[in-house]
Amino acid sequence: LRIPADVSVVAFDDSVMADWLQPGLSSVALPHHEMGRLATDLLLKEDRHRAVHLVAMLLRQRASIGPPP
Secondary structure, three states: OOOOOOOOOOOOOOOOOOOOOOOEEEEEEOHHHHHHHHHHHHHHOOOOOOOOOOOEEEEOOOOOOOOOO
């Protein structure tokens, strides 16, 4: 299969290598600083209850995503 002509490829964590690959690998960028800040805030809260916490993640679109067939 050819990327992106036949199939699109997306990775997770947007490593430095993603931009070096040919074609450039599209990737979801994890906001490590924001996730760490949120985790620290939650640990320091007195009221600890189970909940889902969403953090926005950017898609770094590079050449590994093609148009739908």
